[in-house]
């Protein structure tokens with residue numbers, strides 16, 4: 001049985017990497033089928049000890065994702081808004097908490113909830129022709145899938161306000177300059193680059209990676225003193241894992257580590 005509950009979210013597992021594709025024509029939009037499917041899929045991947053990295057991309061060569069399917073909001077139904085807001089939260093927070101490393105291969109327009117899902121990933125690689133925006137206010141909405149929070153964390157207040165309050169759409173080179181993406185690559189190559197980075201992730205201990213991700217994510221919510229204390233605690237806790245012994249001994253024995261993810 002496929003790990004995905006919907007054809008709109010496709011998954012292929014190869015080695016330690018899950019390639020997840022948003023495939024919802026024409027613009028890879030989010031709806032009440034694709035959002036729960038993404039949440040369910042990431043939940044299953046979390047339970048799979050062999051998957052260390054998740055690469056997310058959009059089907060086709062024009063859209064990574066154009067965000068929420070605006071047809072759903074045409075009749076102004078608050079119940080639909082409530083269900084969609086919750087579905088966005090559930091899906092993108094599950095993705096942000098993925099125990100491995102998530103990499104968005106932004107292969108085209110990333111608009112609204114399309115940019116918000118990329119921001120829920122750990123790393124973003126954009127193709128040179130990609131364009132990004134949080135244009136919700138232009139259509140009487142607001143970014144409710146992490147936009148106001150995650151964009152602020154990534155790029156600071158100035159560009160967050162330009163993008164959300166002025167509806168400014170930016171190109172990949174500007175996104176790189178402000179820290180919204182970590183790398184810009186030629187058209188048609190984001191997926192290849194993201195998969196190469198995912199392979200590099202496979203060389204790290206997945207147990208260390210999961211612990212580091214918890215610490216990094218909590219950094220903006222707690223005092224530095226608490227964060228430093230948590231680092232020391234997590235460091236010592238690694239010594240009750242098999243991967244800690246394997247990692248150090250593999251180095252000393254000059255061989256490649258065989259991770260157990262435990």
Ligand SMILES: C/C=C/C(=O)SCCNC(=O)CCNC(=O)[C@H](O)C(C)(C)COP(=O)(O)OP(=O)(O)OC[C@H]1O[C@@H](n2cnc3c(N)ncnc32)[C@H](O)[C@@H]1OP(=O)(O)O
Pocket residue numbers: 026027029066067068069070071088109111112113114135136139141142143144145
């Ligand atoms: C919490 C989250 C909230 C949200 O995410 S709200 C939604 C935020 N997103 C947007 O506002 C983006 C809307 N889309 C656009 O502005 C444009 O697209 C682009 C600038 C990205 C690309 O423009 P162009 O190259 O002219 O393509 P095209 O003809 O507009 O799009 C191709 C087909 O895709 C449909 N489409 C695009 N975005 C959406 C969408 N977000 N919801 C529903 N349909 C969408 C179009 O309508 C059209 O369809 P057809 O071929 O039948 O005319």
